[in-house]
Amino acid sequence: MRRRTALKAIGIGIGGLVVLGGGGLGVYYAAAKRDTFGKIPFDRALPIPSLAEADRGGSGARVFTLGIQPGETRFKDGPATRTWGVNGTYLGPTIRARRGERVEFAVHNGLDQETSLHWHGMHLPAAMDGGPHQPVAAGGTWRPRWTVDQPAATLWYHPHVHGATADHMYRGLTGLFIVDDEDAEALNLPSEYGVDDVPMIVQDRAFDGDNQFEQRTPLGGSLGVIGDEILVNGTIGPYFDVTTRLVRLRLLNGSNARLYNFGFSDDRSFWLVATDGGLLAEPWETDRLYLSPGERAEIVVAFQPGERVELRSYPSDHGGLVGRLDGFDDRLDICQFRAAGTLAGAAVPPAELAAVPDLAGEPVAEGRSFVLASDQINGRSMAMDRIDFGVREGSVEVWEVTNDNGFLHNFHVHDVQFQVLTVDGQPPEPHLRGRKDTILLVQGKRYRLAMRFTDHTDPNMPYMYHCHLLQHEDDGMMGQFVVLGEGERVGVVPQQHSHP
Numbered sequence: 001m002r003r004r005t006a007l008k009a010i011g012i013g014i015g016g017l018v019v020l021g022g023g024g025l026g027v028y029y030a031a032a033k034r035d036t037f038g039k040i041p042f043d044r045a046l047p048i049p050s051l052a053e054a055d056r057g058g059s060g061a062r063v064f065t066l067g068i069q070p071g072e073t074r075f076k077d078g079p080a081t082r083t084w085g086v087n088g089t090y091l092g093p094t095i096r097a098r099r100g101e102r103v104e105f106a107v108h109n110g111l112d113q114e115t116s117l118h119w120h121g122m123h124l125p126a127a128m129d130g131g132p133h134q135p136v137a138a139g140g141t142w143r144p145r146w147t148v149d150q151p152a153a154t155l156w157y158h159p160h161v162h163g164a165t166a167d168h169m170y171r172g173l174t175g176l177f178i179v180d181d182e183d184a185e186a187l188n189l190p191s192e193y194g195v196d197d198v199p200m201i202v203q204d205r206a207f208d209g210d211n212q213f214e215q216r217t218p219l220g221g222s223l224g225v226i227g228d229e230i231l232v233n234g235t236i237g238p239y240f241d242v243t244t245r246l247v248r249l250r251l252l253n254g255s256n257a258r259l260y261n262f263g264f265s266d267d268r269s270f271w272l273v274a275t276d277g278g279l280l281a282e283p284w285e286t287d288r289l290y291l292s293p294g295e296r297a298e299i300v301v302a303f304q305p306g307e308r309v310e311l312r313s314y315p316s317d318h319g320g321l322v323g324r325l326d327g328f329d330d331r332l333d334i335c336q337f338r339a340a341g342t343l344a345g346a347a348v349p350p351a352e353l354a355a356v357p358d359l360a361g362e363p364v365a366e367g368r369s370f371v372l373a374s375d376q377i378n379g380r381s382m383a384m385d386r387i388d389f390g391v392r393e394g395s396v397e398v399w400e401v402t403n404d405n406g407f408l409h410n411f412h413v414h415d416v417q418f419q420v421l422t423v424d425g426q427p428p429e430p431h432l433r434g435r436k437d438t439i440l441l442v443q444g445k446r447y448r449l450a451m452r453f454t455d456h457t458d459p460n461m462p463y464m465y466h467c468h469l470l471q472h473e474d475d476g477m478m479g480q481f482v483v484l485g486e487g488e489r490v491g492v493v494p495q496q497h498s499h500p
Helices: 003-009 023-031 165-170 470-474
Strands: 054-056 062-073 081-086 095-098 102-109 118-120 145-147 153-158 175-180 197-205 229-232 238-244 246-253 260-264 270-275 278-286 289-291 296-302 308-313 332-344 366-373 389-392 396-403 409-413 419-423 438-441 446-452 458-466 478-484
Touching: 153 165, 153 246, 153 296, 165 470, 175 197, 175 246, 229 332, 238 246, 246 289, 260 296, 289 296, 366 389, 366 409, 396 409, 396 438, 409 446, 438 446
Parallel strands: 062 102, 095 175, 197 246, 238 332, 366 396, 389 478
Antiparallel strands: 054 062, 062 081, 102 145, 118 153, 153 175, 197 229, 246 296, 260 289, 260 308, 270 278, 270 296, 308 332, 396 446, 409 438, 409 458, 419 446, 458 478
């Protein structure tokens, strides 16, 4: 019996812990809320991930060499923490490529077990996707290649090993993948990497008494591992020196399970300019922004000379009666911004950003329904040798997705960026009106997602769709589809083998 099903069976589900909350459980529940507002010293400069270097291959492609390796990283005073990283001991470099460029990778696995790297949000052939069917053996090297063909966006990469994604990501295998294009570069948006265009990989981690990562799942929790320390780009309590009036933050929720409700300590507003798949049509001004695991957002923040302000995560409305156990009531300081006495540049972002394709009026080739519940999608657990369905290349499909078991889930689709048509029959909120590949599923609501499948047909090699709360994914909340060319039928998944 899987963990969340078992919890429901013994009454520790939504409201169950409150009912059983006498004695020790009641004390545990009362103490579960974490509050670090005003308590973080912010005594370390925010590190900026280096940009990955590339050689020019014989085919003209840019060739990136990525080495997955074990190591030790010092996050706090005392012993160093055993970690994994890419071209380093923790996290990996930021990969940057332009639309239309041919890219190749040499991904070497220096661990003592197989792992993988998945290019989250990238439109590419299924065999290059880095999902569970492309593991890299210990000591082996994988060489994917493709042409970047999608709008400018903040994507990322991480392991996708069937049944072990949560563990491999928690150890540190994560990095950003930024796609650039001429349209985005023509806008007057902050764009100097590490100066006014700042990557922020936000993660939670728990440490034991020896400073080693502890994969701690809360008693009665439903999401997986929840940490009590917040890292940004691998650093606890960082500050960032602001030198411009506008700063663009590329936010990634790189946690396994924690939901963040981002805002600033003075409740200032900021502009959302891009979501998972790229720029919005126009900036959306807000003072709060939810990101579930795997989601990205680009926000633009205005600063005044000489001020200090903290980026925070505020309590969430989506946790239910026992959401406190999974961090929904937490108040967390994340990063401090320290503005210089004189700031350069513009004070507001451009009023118009990008033309966002609208699929609402397109002919729909197929409608599908997906219900996420009990570590399954539509009552089925993931099976590596089962292709759940095929989609036709060039077609538009509408998928209706529902979270139906009282626990938080989200939904990620490989290869495509989708458009949110409606939420419970209503137009989506502004933060859901851009291109998305991962979406938070609020319990009981129906999300209609439109997506067009183009290029990269393969009747045998599947893409994934799954919950991106990683314990849920590892426990089986995942399925597989293939993209079919004209006349092709769903084939058979090749026998899995690691890249030697």
